[in-house]
Amino acid sequence: MQVPAPFEYERATSVDHAIELLNRLGSEARIIAGGHSLLPMMKLRMAAPEYIIDINDLSAELQYINISDNEIRIGALTRHQQLLESDELAAALPIFRDAEKVIADPVVRNKGTLGGSLCQADPSEDLSAVCDALDASCVIKGLDGERMVSMHDFHRGPYETAVADGEMLTEVRIPLRPNSSSAYHKVERRAGDWAVASAGAAVTMDGDVIADGRVGLCAVGPNLTNIEPISEALRGQAPSEELYARVGQIAADNSSPNTDTRGTAAYKTHLAKELTIRSLRKAVARATGTDTGAVA
């Protein structure tokens, strides 16, 4: 059994209480949500926070999927399992179910949260790519109240976010547009493994052309949010295999993966292209009602 270094434990009774604790206990305090990123790091002694602030009692304030006409709001403590199972979410943003099916395993999904995933900011973490493709914004709360940042500004680099000491992430907001859909593709070496690479795409159609499209990539380099040239290339274009291939190539050109035990840099770059193509193809098919349900 791997055992962590000593730490003190506090249980937050409200979001305000959690923020107060964060401010009182200082930079050595860490929030624990599902704990599926933090606890392994503590057990491996790669992290040794002095204080743990448990927010798992805050489901009334932080655990929800609220869908309105033009927006979806998801609480930071919403579990992977809820993101997987929600039929409403899958109908509006099918990319979530696509991604959640291939994130970790049921044990991790039962506890792990959206907020924890985004705040962990692991370059191989899938939900950041999903939220990036969806042009989501993050609500961050501190003693001075709330502020909202785009995914692009939220991610500062590997394991680094816009959430400052004394602040926490409370909510993710995703705009909803008509004639839109989305899809996600991931290559992993084994079920429950982190991505070798993955790509998510979201498109909004205007008749026969793509009015707006975004691609989010994962595990192919740091800071791969908001790849502008991709959106530019898609804007106003009629969907076609040539278009997907061109955009896939842009995705590959913007990737800068490393060779590691998951795969070579060349392979991951290839996947950035291949999975971008597959995600775009699927997202467009869904948005235009021509999806056959085929896997690839």
Added chain:
Amino acid sequence: MTVTDDNTNAVPTPDNNLNDNKPVGYGRMLRKEDPRFVRGLGQYCDDVELPGMLHLAILRSPMAHARIVNIDKSAAEAHPKVKAVITGADLAEQGLAWMPTLSNDVQAVLATDKVRFQHQEVAFVVAEDRYSARDALELIDVEYEYIKPVVDVRKAMDPESAIIRDDLEGKEDNYCFKWETGDKEATEAVFANADVTVKEEVVYPRVHPAPMETCGCVADVDRVSGKLTLWSTTQAPHAHRTVYALVSGLPEHKIRVIAPDIGGGFGNKVPIYPGYVCAIVASLVIGKPVKWMEDRTENLVSTGFARDYVMQGEIAATKDGKIQAIRTHVLADHGAFNGTAAPLKYPAGFFGVFTGSYDIDAAYCDMDAVYTNKAPGGVAYACSFRITEAVYLVERIVDCLAYELDMDPAELRLKNFIQPEQFPYESKTGWVYDSGDYEPAMRKAMDMIGYDDLRAEQAEKRAKGELMGIGISFFTEAVGAGPRKDMDILGLGMADGCELRIHPTGKAVVRLSVKTQGQGHETTFAQIIAEELGIAPDDIDVVHGDTDNTPFGLGTYGSRSTPVSGAAAALVARKIREKAHIISSGMLEASVADIEWVKGSFQVKGDPEKSVTIQDVAMRAHGAGDLPQGIEGGLDASVCYNPDNLTYPFGAYICVVDVDPGTAEVKVRRFVAVDDCGTQINPMIIEGQVHGGLTDGVGMALMEMISFDEEGNCLNSTLMDYLIPTAMEVPDWETGHTVTPSPHHPIGAKGIGESATVGSPPAVVNAVVDALKPYGIRHADMPLTPSRVWEAMQGNHTPPI
């Protein structure tokens, strides 16, 4: 004799798997041990809690190769909950810093001079709880002086490589040993004249047994009697006890080794690890019980690995596909200490069976085994002592030959099998295969999978640019070590004892030297006794894993339990039956010759009304009244069984894969496994063993590997990095069997525990390589991760080491 039909009459269906039978003897029955496991009531080492028990944690080296300059343990000793901090220097004062390995090498218990692999044991802490023990490790300050590590096995013998084992007197290189087998000249002659020769380098990467339960122990030295009780994760409790006695000087009767429930072994729990020795020393010194349980990382980075062979395979054949000779040179990476677990005269284990299931004219192997700065091991990881490597080599190289000849790989194999009338068959490397009938097994597998239809489907798919592969592996193993004239481990012969006692009421207790780690001994051995004596398995208690309460024997690994101890169990039951027969003659007032044994009772021939049951006889044996002349009371017996030969199970495996041309992901679509392990005791348990081994094989073929960076850092120290397959990566296994009994085994049984682990990796790899045939690919090494497959498709295949 070959029986291809099910020897139990009924065939399992999806609605009724027939497992919940209650046979008095062989047949499907649920496992006696499972009720406690499925309720979470197994008792593992870590469940042992003793009053006053302390906890031990080990400090490990962050570097792969470095001289120890200084160790400052004062801060750790000052920790309020720490009882002792021990370094290699402390152990050296007691002469305990080094211990023998199972291959007669030595291994550091704690490093004294230098560290030789990353995560080597450097010091240990004993504290009141495991958290404090672990915390205190961070208070030990070790100063290291870097030495360039030897990581690349291919460069280990270069003159500029640092010498790893400078602890060995006069050692001036990194050679571990050289070994050869077969006939070099005869093989050269065949190769010189052959129509076709094919050469391919085949790598079996380093993998890890990774049992669910890590290794550990609780050592408790009684301060009054001086007796050591050691609860420990060991597959071989008796062998371990004797080795502890020889090393520590503790008298053997003052050592009791208890192997409680074990959460998987796969060879990982054969060696004696430094942690066990540290715990024993700590309990001796402190006078309290001491627990040491490895964490997951420690298990993966420091305990016995398996494989790590770089094999140059060569095969010679006529142009119409008659295989004539196989030759190989092997470069074997043994890590920093030679910890291979194999009979002493077999430094390469049973790799000599690399000639496979084929009748060939000549064979030769020479092997260079070297030291590198990596964890020691070379354990029998479900491999029957390196047969995994041998089978992988021959089955891969035979497929390469099929590729060159443009011949169907099934047809090529069928053409070259050893024929049934050739058994017992002596191979060109001197192994005497006891029995076999290969073609029916092969045909059965081909029928089950629909071989011809699959080839037709493949042709259609290829025309459409889709990638589908069919892979075949036909393996023969040599298991059940072994005859004591040839085989011993550290001087201990590989014969097994067995004791059986029938209680007055006809219930029984059988005591085994072997130890289950999940194989189901508590069920199988009760069934063996039941078959011989007609006592229901539920009425037979199976005792194992406690040296004070079981007879001597060498333990469970290399698929030896049924071939060796299973034979002992049958023989000890027959001994009892003979005695019972004589007692029954007194009870029935008939001569022994007039009484026949009808399972469960003795009957007067021709008069079935006149009979006594084995239970009646048991009561009589213990009861009042006279027994026949010269017969002692009681009904118990013991034997020690020395096998005449190994047993040679075999099997035909066929795997179907689909490869995504865009992402290079491999999907195992189907897998048929036809196994022949001779007489089947419990087909359900056999299927379970096969399912586990097949899953293991998919893991090794597609994802598992322990790798290192150029500084010797282990890159697979957690289960996030060392991938083990899940139910999602494997298909529904389709199993079948033939039955070719072993001629020398009392019940005709062979081993089955490792067959599938041995046989399945080549089937999966052959299938993937077959799928990639349109790319002109003849070979690709494991692990066939998407990235490695994609690189092969680009023409960039590189060996994994």
